[in-house]
Amino acid sequence: MGAAMTARAPAAARRTHPLVVLLRSLLVVALVAAVALAAAVLVAPAPAVAGEPVEAAPAELPAAQVAWPEAARAAGYGVVGIDGGPDVWEAWGSEDAHPMASVAKLVTVLVVLDAHPIEGDSRGAVITLDADDVAAQARAVRENAPIAPVFDGMQVTQRDLVEWSLVDSAGNAIWSLANWAFGDMDGFAAAAAAWTDRHGFDDTVLADPAGLDARSVSSAPDLTRIALMAVADPVVLATIQLESVRIPGIGIAPNTNRILGQHDIDGGKTGTLKVWGRNLFVTATREVDGEQRRVVGIVMGTIAADETDAAMIGLLESLWPSFATRTIVEPGTVVAEYRAPWGASTRAVATAPLDAHVFADDAPGWSATVEPIEAGAVPQPVGEVRLERGDTVAPVRTASLLAPPDAWWRITNAPQVLGWYFD
Known part of the structure; x- marks a missing residue:
């Protein structure tokens, strides 16, 4: 027999290097992280968009087609704010300041009521007239101006003087009102200047309360805005709507506004001065589309009364078609x-x-x-x-x-x- 074969021991298993193991582990983690990150990106909830x-x-609406009065030197109209909106106004013709004549009384009343308001239906303060008021009456007579007869010690109310001034255009009544309100004419002049400055009426000057002085001037743009202020004041509006007023010593004095009650005109103030001509302020109201609308008009520098009235009526009537629902x-x-x-x-x-x-x-x-x-x-x-x-x-x-x-x-x-x- 041959010699017995010797058994060979199996080779030892090779071991993986630790660094390789680490790299493999990091790769797996990275792949898992990448998959997780991609999934997070793909399913992230998109934010709401504002x-x-x-x-x-x-x-784009049609402009107003206004019939400006060619017979006047200047004119203006205003529309009381619609549905809480601002007042709308426009002026035409001369932009210079011209004599106001008795329309100045309207401005004086606004200045006085700003300092001494009348509440509700009250007649306002009780005023005792004196010799100065009698002298003012004499001056008005010399100027050929309307008067309300007064005497020393006479007691009147603040609203009496407002009504006599604006309805009958009594020159002495507006003087007495201004004198009472501010102590004297210097006090009135200072108050009037402060009032016009505060409201930005750069063309308006009150050299006297009644407008008898040609230096009491205003422009159509200023007077149009003043007219809008006038109808916004309940006391002024109620006064200029009066058809007449009772004046002691005279009786019933009609409103000097000859076209009151015509063409829906329910208020106004006239003014005439020889060196200038005629001025007219009116306000009118009409129902349009089921709503009451109010407008104001200013005409300055006409000559004849009929011409003035016709010019104002034409101006106002041209405004109504511009009211519409759009x-x-x-x-x-x-x-x-x-x-x-x-x-x-x-x-x-x-x-x-x-x-x-x-x-x-x-x-x-x-x-x-x-x-x-x-x-x-x-x-x-x-x-x-x-x-x-x-x-x-x-x-x-x-x-x-x-x-x-x-x-x-x-x-x-x-x-x-x-x-x-x-x-």
């Missing part, structure tokens, strides 16, 4: 835009018309209030659009779907997307 209101484009926001008007960070966008539109009462092209503006929407949101109601005056609103909805961010945008904007988790 709507940005667009700038309101003014409605559509300010049409259905489908874009009122807001939604722009998402990932580039998707949609618009919010009005779904119903927004109408307003207007005068000529004085269209109110509008503003929209919209809520944020979610990514992928289908067209839906998001808010409302409202006019700047009045309480009229229309609903607003989005016009199209807001597309969500796609996977590629999410991955290429991963840091921003991951930040959504913390918003």
Whole structure:
């Protein structure tokens, strides 16, 4: 037999280097982290997108067609604010300051009532007249101005003097009112100057309370704004609407406004001065579209009374057709835009018309209030659009779907997307 074979021991298993193990582990962790991160990016909830209101484009409406009085040197009209809006006014002709004549009495009354208001139906303060008031009466007679007979010690009320001044145009009554209110004519002049300065009436000067002095001047723009202030004062408006007034020693004195009661004219003040001519302020009210509307008119520098009245009537009648109900926001008007960070966008539109009462092209503006929407949101109601005056609103909805961010945008904007988790 041959020699027995010797058994060989198995080779020892080779061991993996620890560094390789570490690298492999890190790779697995990185792959898991990458998958987790990608999943987080792909499923991150997109934030709601806020709507940005667009700038309101003014409605294009027709301008007023005004019959300006060619026989006058200057004129103006004003419209009392509609539905809480501002007063609208416009002047024409000479912009210079001209004698106010007795229309100055209207300004004086406003100055006095600013310092000494009359509340409600009160007759105001009780005033005891004296020798100065009797002397003022004599001066008015010399100026050939209307008067209210007075005597030393006579007691009258503040409203008596206002009514005699504005209805009968009594020159001494307005002097007594101003003298009582401010102590003397210097005090009145200072108060009048402060009042005109405060209200920005740069062309208006009261050299005397009655307008008998040709240096008591104003312009059509100033007087138009003053007329709007006059009708806004309940005491003044109620006074200039009186058809007549009772004056002791005279009886019933009619309103000097000859066209009171015609063409819806319900108030006003006349003025005449030989060196200038005639001025006329009136106010009228008429129902338009179921709403009462008030206008004022100023005509300056006419000659004959009939000419003055006709000019004013023509001016006022030309204003009424400019009152109308107009559509300010049409259905489908874009009122807001939604722009998402990932580039998707949609618009919010009005779904119903927004109408307003207007005068000529004085269209109110509008503003929209919209809520944020979610990514992928289908067209839906998001808010409302409202006019700047009045309480009229229309609903607003989005016009199209807001597309969500796609996977590629999410991955290429991963840091921003991951930040959504913390918003």
